[in-house]
Amino acid sequence: MAEDKKKGTDYAAMERPIFQAWKDAGYFQRTPGFGEHADESYTIVIPPPNITGVLHMGHALNDTIQDACIRRARMRGFQTRWIIGTDHAGISTQTKVDKRLAEQGISRLEIGREAFVEECYKWREEYGTTIVNQIKGMGCSCDYDDEHFTLEPAYVRAVRKLFTDWYHEGIIYRGKRIVNWCPSCTTAIADDEAEYVDEPGHLWYLRYPLTEPVDGLEYLVVATTRPETMLGDTGVAVNPKDERFGHLVGKTVKLPLVDREIPIFADWHVDTEFGTGCVKVTPSHDPNDWAMGERAGLPRINIFDETAHVVEGYGKFSGMDRDEAREAVVAAFEELGLLDHVEDHDHSVMTCYRCHTKLEPWESEQWFVAVDALKEAAARVVEDGSIQFHPARWRQVYLDWLANLKDWCISRQLWWGHRIPMFYCDACGWEDASVDELEVCPQCGAPVRQDDDVLDTWFSSQLWPFATMGWTEEGMDAPEMRAAYPTQVLSTARDIMGLWVARMVMASMYCCDDTIPFEDVIIHPTVMAADGKPMSKSRGNGVDPLRLMEDYGADGMRYGLLMQVTGAQDMKFNEAKLESSRNFANKVKNASRFVLMNLDGYEPGAPEPVTPADRWIFSRLAKIVAAVDAAYDNFEFGEITRELYSFVWNEFCDWYIEFSKARLGEGADPADRVACQRNLVFVLGQILRLLHPIMPFITEEVYGELPRDADDAPMLIVAAWPDAAQLARFVDEDSERAIAMVCEVVGAVRSTRSRYGISPKVALPVAVKVADEGDAALLLAQAHLVAQLANVEELDVAVEASKPAESAVVLGSGLEVYVVLAGHVDFDAERARLAKERDALAKDAAKFEKKLSNPGFLAKAAPEIVEKDKAKLADLTDKLARIETQLSELG
Helix, strand or coil, X not given: XXXXXXXXXXXXXXXXXHHHHHHHCCCCCCCCCCHHHCCCEEEEECCCCECCCCCCHHHHHHHHHHHHHHHHHHHCCCEEEEECEEECCHHHHHHHHHHHHHHCCCCHHHHCHHHHHHHHHHHHHHHCCHHHHHHHHCCCCCCHHHCEECCCHHHHHHHHHHHHHHHHCCCEEEEEEEEEEECCCCXXXXXXXXXXXXXXXXXXXXXXXXXXXXXXXXXXEEEECCHHHHHHCCEEEECCCCCCCHHHCCCEEEECCCCEEEEEEECCCCCCCCCCCCEEECHHHCHHHHHHHHHXXXXXXXXXXXXXXXXXXXXXXXXXXXXHHHHHHHHHHHHCCCEEEEEECCEEEEECCCCCCECEEEEEEEEEECCHHHHHHHHHHHHCCCCEEECCCHHHHHHHHHHCCCCEECEECCCCCCECCEEECCCCCCEEECCCCCCECCCCCCECEECCCEECHHHHHCCHHHHCCCHHHHHHHCHHHHHHCCEEEEEEEHHHHHXXXXXXXXXXXXXXXXXXXXXXXXXXXXXXXXXXXXXXXXXXXXXXXXXXXXXXXXXXXXXXXXXXXXXXXXXECCHHHHHHHHHHHHHHHHHHHHHHHCCCCCCCCCCCCCCHHHHHHHHHHHHHHHHHHHHHHCCCHHHHHHHHHHHHHHHHHHHHHHHHHHHHCCCCCHHHHHHHHHHHHXXXXXXXXXXXXXXXXXXXXXXXXXXXXXXXXXXXXHCCCCCHHHHHHHCCHHHHHHHHHHHXXXXXXXXXXXXXXXCCCCCEEEEEEECCHHHHHHHHCCHHHHHHHHCEEEEEEECCCCCCCCEEEEECCCEEEEEEXXXXXXXXXXXXXXXXXXXXXXXXXXXXXXXXXXXXXXXXXXXXXHHHHHHHHHHHHHHHHHHHHHHHHHC
């Protein structure tokens, strides 16, 4: 594909001035409405990208979807605004700044919290606008004059208010719980942020000696994937139904290595089929063990520090990291004769989504949100249809996620982020949450200290839809909230549907008087590499949207991305679609150039379809507008692009412009020429409007060159969207059928000429067999168009038409076209040539069929090689079928 790329085209040089003109005109701010939607608002909030981020393919797709929605709404007359901003991205930013300081030989622990936070703000100043500028390069019509940041003062106050309110209502509480702990980032990680990685492992079978033998039994064997945690075991559990161990319940074992006496107890959670049916219970290092320990009243022993090293008090094991402790514990068991045996065991481990370190289930004191107080309302508004998901299947995924949601750990042991607004007085023991900064205790006047932890990034981003619209200062009475809340559309990826979407709904229902934050949620497909695998640097299969915009222009990238959207969850990226979209943009530009070059003597006036060709294109236009509107209503973006591509390229450019040439040329009727000019300008203008939300630059450029009436919009971005109701009067089924048959007949003659190498200058007789007399009349009335476009010397149309001798036949929709070849083709020589070509193709096809039916080849060959060979075979099969058709024609 690289060899086909158009080199030397500086798309950005054309795009930048247009973008700046939009911005300078104020079209990106909330626009005044017009028409029937003049008093209605239409608002989208962008999923705020991280200040550490750069534009990736997921952003490119999602931002194109949002821009298409907001641009169309603006053209429909809504008061539109697309709110943009960035997220402070707690862990991500802290990790980046930590790394930069380390490269300078500096540790954040050396410089302290305040200085480190200053370094984070410097990072934001340096890199925080990178992705916003890249979004501008895509042509996204966001409100850049009112950009937000999740650590701006008003936003901080909103976050503190929500924390304080929830704390005072008991929705937020502090407690010791098992959390997912990252020993590298040294912070808790939410369940939803953990990534699961499958890896090979082992199941170690360890012997735990009974304190006193029972019926001759001296020890129990437990199976574990984590032998190192046995240092913190406080019990052994069996299932109460398991008859093998019922007599041991209530007895104790002596825990090896630490000589701790621990009880054997029964719990229904134990899987009798796993291992031996006996499980070691470590309440502080496994959430299931925690629950069993709670039910059994077991003590909890935390054997690891915050970096996952064994704490003091465990002899030679103290100071070891998890892996070292595992090896040492297993070796000690083997030395004592207590290692029963080891089995291979593949299992899934949780890793940190940022640094990919294995997470440690670890008991610590954290802050939690009691989600049961919020879940019901968030589920109800989806169940009753107030919020709709697109595709609809995500509705149930959302509801299932809510139903299974556990209390949310919101505290993070970081320095960068929203510091938890809890204040403590060590002098008198007072503590409370406060929206305002406190320096002294309100009870005793002593100095107070603030909680050291910060809030989970998702805690602050859940306020995004309303904290960016003035809610902090005036609540629901804020002018923007009164006029434009809830927002209309949220478009996002499926992986944050729970992390972010559900939490925004919960927060909005609480903070905004039971008001939903948005009406429609689009879950766009995940962009995968061409091989179907996730894009990543390590795989080397990632694609840079910035490079794509250089090669295909922003329009080509945007249109090509949306062309690939279907209802599927994943989208295999196909760069060829961007190439065809760039070519499509060029086709629109060339068609526009033709129209502009043929406007000599143009007189403004109302369009009027006077010929069947006019009536056909106006009818097709009316239907395409209705189809595009329906697809937008259902957020079917792939369908929108495919419908428009077919209409613009095939019907307008290839046919209507072709039909118009004779009406614009020398000797044309002056009145008809003016009518044709007006119709071309009108239809092209409607096409530009339909294409603009997805392909904004090229359409704006062409719009600026077209003649316009005095009351037309100064720029396309605020021009009126085509009105399907008004255009419906142009629907004309007879004209559509007539011109459709003309196109089929002309296409049949042209393809036959190409197939047999007959010059376009040679006039050919043609006969057409039609389905009924109505079709015959419609087609005969357009015989002049067929003759004009296909150089047909004689056109015979009849219901009973029969195939003339020595003619080719092409089947159409409800008709058969016979192109007479007598005198133009040496049938014997042609048969011989085709037979020879058929035999060669058949031989090649047989080779590929044999290769692709070989299991050995399929097992060893790379997937892309197999796909390439399948494509070659399909091409050969297609060519063979076409040759067989030609041979049958020749008799």
